Amino acid sequence: MTPLTFPAPVENARTEALRAEVRGFLAEALASRAPLERAESWNGFDRGFSRAMGQRGWLGMTWPRRYGGQERTAFERYVVIEETLAAGAPVAAHWIADRQSGPTLLRYGTEAQKQAILPRIAAGECTFCIGMSEPDAGSDLAAVRTRADRQGDGSWRVNGTKLWTTYAHEADYMILFCRTSGTPADRHEGTSQLLVDMKHTPGLTVFPVHDLMGQHHFNEVHFEDARLPADALLGTEGSGWTQVMGELAYERSGPERFLSSIQLLIELIGALQGSENEAARSAIGRLFSHLVTLRHMSRGVASLLEKGENPSVHAAIVKDLGATFEQDLPDIARSLVDARPDLASTNDFCAVLAYTIMASPAFSLRGGTREILRGIIARQLGLR
Structure with missing residues (x-):
């Protein structure tokens, strides 16, 4: 190990x-x-x-x-x-x-x-958006089907669809992960990254995807014979897999993996202020201990980045544990405070609780699903 x-x-x-x-x-x-x-x-x-x-x-x-x-x-x-x-x-x-x-x-x-x-x-x-996820690939990024073909003048013709693309409707650019040779059966081979101008690319259409709260953050981005200039290639053709893995390491490396629900913890502590409930005090203590540990680990990732080391596995661990912490938090809050979650409530705890409950299912999906991350971690530890 x-x-x-x-x-x-x-x-x-x-x-x-x-x-x-x-x-x-x-x-x-x-x-x-x-x-x-x-x-x-x-x-x-x-x-x-x-x-x-x-x-x-x-x-x-x-x-x-x-x-x-x-x-x-x-x-x-x-x-x-x-x-x-x-x-x-x-x-x-x-x-x-x-x-x-x-x-x-x-x-x-x-x-x-x-x-x-x-x-x-x-x-x-x-502003940028991420062109990775696809409708038929799920968390299997190597199953990418979106394809870019070189044309006679050196430009690229792109066909395919990206999904769950956050703020694509606002973004100025996308880094597109796509296949430039071979087929999905080739897995990691034949993939590249292209720089896409989201405002001035003919053949590109953005469709809104509304979430559980009716909010518009996600999108489906459809490429139909979209034309990109010859200089749209980012890095080396055929090296997309290596490049995108480096990009995912950046995506998983920060404190956002355990701080995106921090407001609920703040409101929970406020709602329990003055309580003599020993179970509540114990639960807050455990949450705080977990938060401190995650912060220490996340700061360690920053330290590795500072040293020029690759923190991809460390980041995967923080991301997995952080998602677990964030998804457990709403249930713990509901068990400690007898209040109805309601986005329209004038009670800050109730409104924030409602938001976090509806947002939390995505915490274990964004940046890689729990199963994918645990596979990465297991390989690094020599367990598979």
Whole structure:
């Protein structure tokens, strides 16, 4: 069995000053944001807020300055993410671009692609969506069917469908994972990534998919003889699988995997304030212990990133345990407080509880299902 460790990052005066600065900004910027709105942090789409983050140098923080970055550490970036999520900030307009699309471009993009897009992401001016999931593939990403064929002039003709594409209707770009040779039977072989302009690509249509609450975050993106320019290729043709695995490591690596339901824990503690119920106190203690442990592990992922190591397995563990924590939380809250979940309620606990109950089924799906992640973990530990 291969042992895994989660090294602790080194706190210093610089990171603590940054944390205080971010908290001060958020206290003012989010002063009028209601608890229910804070619970929607991941899905809160606000380009103005994202631009404000960019103006303060809090997007693309680790990137080279020539691409709009600040050349700060991975842990400094972690501090900013942790504070914004804990405060329930509306991060959706910059989230995907800053977390994974930008780093993927930085690693695999051409100089022209980097110069054209990365500074806009760092400024909070450019939104990305993820072109991975498909209707017939489920969590089996290697079963991708969307296909891009080279044309005589070097351009690409794309046909296929992507599903559950968050904010595709708002995004400026997508990184498309597709097949450029062979068939789905070839699995990892013959796949590539292409950069898609979501605003100016003929043959591309976005259809809304509404969730349980009737909200429009998800989409189906249909490519019908869509034409992409020759320079749309990201990285190396045929190396899509390796590239997309690196992108997924970025997607699974942050504190969002256990902080996206933090508002419910805040409201639960408030609802129990003054209670002498020993069972309630014990349950809150266990939840807090789990949260502290997840935070330690997640900070360890940031430390590994800082060292230039690949934290994909560590990130998968945090993502799996974080999803379990977040999906257990609504049931624990309901067992401790006798209140009816209701999105329209003026009681903050009831409204946030209702939102989290309806959002939580997706927690074990986004970023890879529990079964897929546990397979990755088992292989690393030598168990399969």
